[in-house]
Amino acid sequence: MTDGKPTSLPDEVPRSLNLTLTPLSASSAQSAQLLHAGDLCPKCKVERLDYDGLLNLACPKCGLVQTGGCFS
Numbered sequence: 001m002t003d004g005k006p007t008s009l010p011d012e013v014p015r016s017l018n019l020t021l022t023p024l025s026a027s028s029a030q031s032a033q034l035l036h037a038g039d040l041c042p043k044c045k046v047e048r049l050d051y052d053g054l055l056n057l058a059c060p061k062c063g064l065v066q067t068g069g070c071f072s
Contacts, residue, residue: 035066 035042035057039049044062052058057066 033042035049037048037050037057041047041049041059041062041064043064044059047059047061049057049059049064049066052065058064
C-alpha cells in the first residue's frame with residue numbers, strides 16, 4: 001500500500017530515453033506481406049494460392065501454407 005507520499009527516482013535511474021527507429025529491410029517487409037487467394041505463390045512463383053479445406057491459403061505445387069487464424 002502507498003502512504004500517499006510522492007516518491008523520487010534514485011540518481012542512477014535514467015530520466016529520459018532515446019530511441020532510434022530503423023526501417024525494415026526488404027526481406028522483412030516481404031515476409032510480412034498479406035497474401036490473398038489468387039496471388040502468385042511467393043515461394044515457388046508458379047501456382048496461385050487458394051483456400052484448402054481448413055480455410056488456409058495453400059499452394060498446390062510447393063505446399064506453402066498460410067494459416068488465417070479463422071475460427072467458428
